[in-house]
Amino acid sequence: MELWKISLDKYNTNDNKKYETLFTLANGNRGLRGALEFSSKGNRGNYIAGIFDKSQSQVTEIVNLQDPLGFNIYIEDEKVDIDECDLYSFKRELDMHNGVLQMKFIATTKKGKSVEIKCERFVSRNKTSRWAAKYEITPLNFDGKVFIENYIDGSVTNSTWDVMNKTKHFKVKNIYDSNPGIALTIETNDNNIKSIELTTLMGENNKGNIFKNRRYSEFGEVVSEVYETFMSEGKTETIVKYGISISDKDIRSDLIAEGTKELKDFIKEGYEAEVEAHSNIWRKIWDEIDIKIQGDEKAQIGIRFNLFQLSASAYAGDTTVSIAAKGLHGEGYKGHVFWDTEVFMLPFFIYTRPDVAKALLMYRYNTLNGARENAAITGYKGARFAWEAADDGLEVTPKWGVDYDGNAVRIWTGDEEYHINSDIAFGIVEYYRATNDKEFLVNYGIEILLDTAKFWQSRVEYNKGNDRYEISSVIGPDEFHEHVDNNVFTNYLAKWNIEKALFFKEWLKTEDNVNYKVLCSKLGLNEEDFNMWETMTEKMYIPMSEDGMIIEQFEGYFDLEDIEIEEYDENEMPVWPDFKGNKLGETQLLKQADVAQLMIMLPEEFSEAVKKANYEYYEKRTMHKSSLSPSMYSIMGLAVGDRHNAYKYFMKAIYTDLEDNQGNTDFGLHAAAAGGSWQSAIFGFVGLRVNKEGVLNINPWLPEQWEGLSFNINWKSSRIGISISKDKIEVDSTCEATVIIYDKSYLISDKKQLVVAR
Numbered sequence: 001m002e003l004w005k006i007s008l009d010k011y012n013t014n015d016n017k018k019y020e021t022l023f024t025l026a027n028g029n030r031g032l033r034g035a036l037e038f039s040s041k042g043n044r045g046n047y048i049a050g051i052f053d054k055s056q057s058q059v060t061e062i063v064n065l066q067d068p069l070g071f072n073i074y075i076e077d078e079k080v081d082i083d084e085c086d087l088y089s090f091k092r093e094l095d096m097h098n099g100v101l102q103m104k105f106i107a108t109t110k111k112g113k114s115v116e117i118k119c120e121r122f123v124s125r126n127k128t129s130r131w132a133a134k135y136e137i138t139p140l141n142f143d144g145k146v147f148i149e150n151y152i153d154g155s156v157t158n159s160t161w162d163v164m165n166k167t168k169h170f171k172v173k174n175i176y177d178s179n180p181g182i183a184l185t186i187e188t189n190d191n192n193i194k195s196i197e198l199t200t201l202m203g204e205n206n207k208g209n210i211f212k213n214r215r216y217s218e219f220g221e222v223v224s225e226v227y228e229t230f231m232s233e234g235k236t237e238t239i240v241k242y243g244i245s246i247s248d249k250d251i252r253s254d255l256i257a258e259g260t261k262e263l264k265d266f267i268k269e270g271y272e273a274e275v276e277a278h279s280n281i282w283r284k285i286w287d288e289i290d291i292k293i294q295g296d297e298k299a300q301i302g303i304r305f306n307l308f309q310l311s312a313s314a315y316a317g318d319t320t321v322s323i324a325a326k327g328l329h330g331e332g333y334k335g336h337v338f339w340d341t342e343v344f345m346l347p348f349f350i351y352t353r354p355d356v357a358k359a360l361l362m363y364r365y366n367t368l369n370g371a372r373e374n375a376a377i378t379g380y381k382g383a384r385f386a387w388e389a390a391d392d393g394l395e396v397t398p399k400w401g402v403d404y405d406g407n408a409v410r411i412w413t414g415d416e417e418y419h420i421n422s423d424i425a426f427g428i429v430e431y432y433r434a435t436n437d438k439e440f441l442v443n444y445g446i447e448i449l450l451d452t453a454k455f456w457q458s459r460v461e462y463n464k465g466n467d468r469y470e471i472s473s474v475i476g477p478d479e480f481h482e483h484v485d486n487n488v489f490t491n492y493l494a495k496w497n498i499e500k501a502l503f504f505k506e507w508l509k510t511e512d513n514v515n516y517k518v519l520c521s522k523l524g525l526n527e528e529d530f531n532m533w534e535t536m537t538e539k540m541y542i543p544m545s546e547d548g549m550i551i552e553q554f555e556g557y558f559d560l561e562d563i564e565i566e567e568y569d570e571n572e573m574p575v576w577p578d579f580k581g582n583k584l585g586e587t588q589l590l591k592q593a594d595v596a597q598l599m600i601m602l603p604e605e606f607s608e609a610v611k612k613a614n615y616e617y618y619e620k621r622t623m624h625k626s627s628l629s630p631s632m633y634s635i636m637g638l639a640v641g642d643r644h645n646a647y648k649y650f651m652k653a654i655y656t657d658l659e660d661n662q663g664n665t666d667f668g669l670h671a672a673a674a675g676g677s678w679q680s681a682i683f684g685f686v687g688l689r690v691n692k693e694g695v696l697n698i699n700p701w702l703p704e705q706w707e708g709l710s711f712n713i714n715w716k717s718s719r720i721g722i723s724i725s726k727d728k729i730e731v732d733s734t735c736e737a738t739v740i741i742y743d744k745s746y747l748i749s750d751k752k753q754l755v756v757a758r
């Protein structure tokens with residue numbers, strides 16, 4: 001059972017922010033950071049997916065909503081504050097199997113009163129508006145009056161840790177005694193989105209209600225109810241806090257009436273019934289997503305943490321939101337959505353929960369008008385997806401930030417990191433290859449493929465002298481180099497994006513001619529454009545080394561000062577080499593996988609020898625300053641036979657947050673690293689890939705200490721279970737399917753398990 005738990009045995013106030021991220025409970029619709037009720041230190045956060053606002057902040061950001069977590073215990077006149085009390089037997093545990101956060105401790109107040117407190121909390125996956133906490137309180141050396149305070153705090157802001165950027169995105173509208181409980185409604189400043197939090201406490205034992213008195217209060221933007229009770233030494237009393245959060249983004253009816261009804265229904269159905277329904281759903285999700293690793297407990301817990309938090313960040317019920325770079329776990333990157341979703345997280349959902357993958361892609365479809373506006377206002381045609389997107393698809397990348405030394409720097413990614421367009425096209429094609437979802441392709445996917453290709457048509461530049469198409473002044477995945485010309489990742493994927501648009505428009509022409517014509521007229525495309533696209537794909541410039549083996553990351557990259565990484569820290573991660581007075585961009589050092597990233601995304605396009613040569617060249621120059629990078633090098637290493645590094649990078653990826661190895665877990669989950677962790681296990685160690693003919697291949701290699709690895713995937717209409725042990729591979733499938741294992745093709749029937757010796 002411990003293999004399902006993330007535990008913390010020692011309390012340290014300085015770690016509060018990190019554990020708020022690690023212990024966030026989310027259900028795809030909303031995320032509640034794992035703040036401690038009994039400490040005021042940390043950055044509390046309560047977010048509903050899709051509620052964004054700009055107000056006075058630099059750019060639109062996810063709103064930190066009113067905080068419903070408020071809960072205090074007073075023993076006579078002393079508050080139980082774990083930063084002030086003596087603390088014993090402290091333990092927090094995230095039970096990932098059931099989706100429940102637990103805590104227990106014994107606290108002794110300044111006046112010597114000791115109390116044992118056990119609590120648990122969940123954010124329901126059953127009814128996404130519900131959340132609850134249960135507190136078991138046992139006085140250890142006293143009988144006396146105990147006061148329990150339940151409150152909702154409407155005074156919260158975004159960026160509490162950064163005074164110059166602190167912003168309040170809403171106005172408190174109503175504070176009231178809602179019977180049951182207390183309620184606080186807010187309205188966001190720009191879009192007038194309303195949201196309500198309602199909470200109340202129920203304290204009961206075998207004699208019924210334990211509360212003697214209740215006092216309702218309003219303190220500015222805080223609403224509170226305090227209950228008085230009497231507790232006896234050694235006797236445990238149980239108090240349940242019920243919570244409802246809803247916004248008018250999700251419901252059209254009267255929020256207050258709906259919220260009150262919901263809270264009453266929740267109390268009627270009870271804590272136990274809801275937590276059971278919620279945990280049942282989590283257990284079902286686990287049946288779809290789990291990767292079992294035998295023989296390596298650290299890897300087992302680590303991979304599960306990533307699968308848990310990534311799954312917590314999404315659900316299929318909303319096609320207007322996507323997963324932010326930091327999940328629903330914090331305000332890092334302002335809740336914005338990047339290429340992280342399509343390239344790093346989406347494969348996990350495609351193969352485990354395709355309905356969620358589809359919802360994520362539908363977010364791009366639903367924000368296509370924003371992408372069109374991005375293209376138009378920067379002088380281009382078609383759709384230009386934002387490097388950082390929020391609710392409407394418009395570009396929201398901040399223009400200014402700070403560098404590694406704290407100096408103000410202009411951020412160019414929103415102006416130049418164009419590859420996001422092809423990354424989204426890539427996500428669509430990957431989704432279709434694995435699911436065969438024609439309905440999606442015909443009605444939504446092809447429109448995106450065509451309109452992104454139309455953008456590229458307007459963005460590429462024809463170089464007459466060399467008779468080739470070029471793309472100048474871009475940023476590729478490696479963000480250390482700005483304003484570069486002909487970044488291969490960008491050029492190659494732009495070419496690929498146009499090729500796929502051409503391929504699928506031909507397909508659509510025969511599959512659904514009416515839709516084809518409607519699309520051509522809607523997007524303003526005809527044969528002249530398509531002919532032009534053909535020429536562009538033939539003449540797109542891809543810089544190479546002279547012998548054709550090493551791809552030059554961008555034009556002129558090989559002329560930069562060549563510095564290799566020579567030193568590694570205690571975690572085997574690169575130590576900054578001396579740039580000898582040069583700026584980072586004047587060296588060949590990379591922030592993250594770039595050429596390697598391209599070869600992972602399009603493995604069939606490069607020979608084994610070219611992949612190996614490029615892996616070896618770029619690995620020595622990659623600093624992994626983005627958490628997106630290690631998992632990709634793990635996959636690439638395995639593809640070219642570098643097995644030692646593969647395990648190292650896999651562990652680095654799965655422990656990104658658990659060991660805080662990028663140093664910023666305080667600000668949210670590294671959701672792309674979580675998706676990369678799944679890819680590293682499945683595309684890396686299992687060697688799962690779809691070949692050019694569209695057939696599923698596996699080519700497993702397991703690290704020495706792994707006795708086995710097993711998982712399920714969705715493939716077209718089948719569900720395939722794969723189990724790899726030291727001496728064999730077992731595969732079963734719900735429908736007939738062909739799988740190539742170590743280069744040999746097998747037809748799996750739904751009736752009989754396939755066993756292949758290793």
Ligand code: BGC
Nearest residue numbers: 325338339340479626628672
């Ligand atoms: C990386 C980007 C990534 C972003 C959000 C940056 O540090 O360089 O590739 O999209 O973080 O995770």
